[in-house]
Amino acid sequence: MVRKKVLTEDGSHTRFHPHYQEHYHSLSGARNEAIQRFVVPCRVIEKAKDAGVVRILDVGFGLGVNVAVTLEEIRRQVPHARCIWVSLEKELLPIADLQEHWGEGKVSEELCQLVSDLSYDGEFWGGRIVVGDARDSVRRLKGPFDAIYLDPFSPSRNPEMWSIGVMRALWEVCEEGGILSTYSSAAKARLALMAAGWEIGLGPRVGRKSSGTVASRGSVDPPLLTLEEKQRRSLERRLNEETGINGCDPPSPPDGISSP
Numbered sequence: 437m438v439r440k441k442v443l444t445e446d447g448s449h450t451r452f453h454p455h456y457q458e459h460y461h462s463l464s465g466a467r468n469e470a471i472q473r474f475v476v477p478c479r480v481i482e483k484a485k486d487a488g489v490v491r492i493l494d495v496g497f498g499l500g501v502n503v504a505v506t507l508e509e510i511r512r513q514v515p516h517a518r519c520i521w522v523s524l525e526k527e528l529l530p531i532a533d534l535q536e537h538w539g540e541g542k543v544s545e546e547l548c549q550l551v552s553d554l555s556y557d558g559e560f561w562g563g564r565i566v567v568g569d570a571r572d573s574v575r576r577l578k579g580p581f582d583a584i585y586l587d588p589f590s591p592s593r594n595p596e597m598w599s600i601g602v603m604r605a606l607w608e609v610c611e612e613g614g615i616l617s618t619y620s621s622a623a624k625a626r627l628a629l630m631a632a633g634w635e636i637g638l639g640p641r642v643g644r645k646s647s648g649t650v651a652s653r654g655s656v657d658p659p660l661l662t663l664e665e666k667q668r669r670s671l672e673r674r675l676n677e678e679t680g681i682n683g684c685d686p687p688s689p690p691d692g693i694s695s696p
């Protein structure tokens with residue numbers, strides 16, 4: 437299946453997936469999206485500075501733009517810190533195609549090793565790619581992770597990745613105080629996160645897309661940006677109607693429960 441390469445507005449490239457009929461990244465900028473949508477809201481640099489190590493789970497390796505950009509940013513801003521990286525992906529593209537998205541340099545060479553061996557252990561970072569359906573892989577992960585990049589295709593095209601069961605499995609491997617970020621602001625995504633026990637807040641607006649969603653396991657300091665009151669109440673009402681969970685109950689959805 438050919439995935440056509442497309443230039444985005446920040447000069448970096450993405451691709452178009454013919455089956456999902458979606459681009460892998462925002463057309464406003466693939467690299468910019470990695471920073472604004474994931475590195476910043478997940479507080480990756482702060483964590484690396486404070487703890488000297490940051491553990492990141494990347495749901496949907498795709499073209500590897502998020503990993504390349506994150507590793508470059510950590511190395512640029514906190515060169516003494518180490519990153520532990522795990523990516524989940526069911527369709528790993530050929531290295532030659534992926535490499536076109538990583539530019540040149542050390543990180544690109546290291547990522548080539550990661551993709552060819554499915555693991556990498558170097559001075560600044562170590563990681564692995566778990567190839568297969570993320571719904572299964574996530575249940576076998578040990579964690580904990582400080583940051584989770586939730587980046588499958590959209591809830592309407594890739595619905596299996598947005599179920600309460602997946603969100604709960606991600607919650608289980610998240611460190612207390614860890615943060616998940618996603619571009620989706622769909623009620624389906626937010627309801628599944630809430631039902632799985634995540635605290636949710638407003639994500640940043642990237643390009644022309646609406647604000648995404650940021651979620652934390654437990655409370656974080658500084659707190660997440662709150663959703664508009666009307667929006668929050670409507671989600672809580674739907675959560676209660678559709679799952680019987682009210683915003684205050686400790687959630688314990690059964691394994692594999694379907695999406696709201």
Ligand SMILES: C[S@@+](CC[C@H](N)C(=O)[O-])C[C@H]1O[C@@H](n2cnc3c(N)ncnc32)[C@H](O)[C@@H]1O
Pocket residue numbers: 459460461495496497498499500501502503524525526527568569570571587588589594596597
């Ligand atoms: C939007 S792209 C991710 C872009 C990527 N984060 C990057 O920086 O290039 C979504 C990815 O999720 C993967 N995906 C979708 N459903 C999946 C599933 N059930 N299990 C594992 N990967 C899945 C797709 O194959 C695709 O590569």
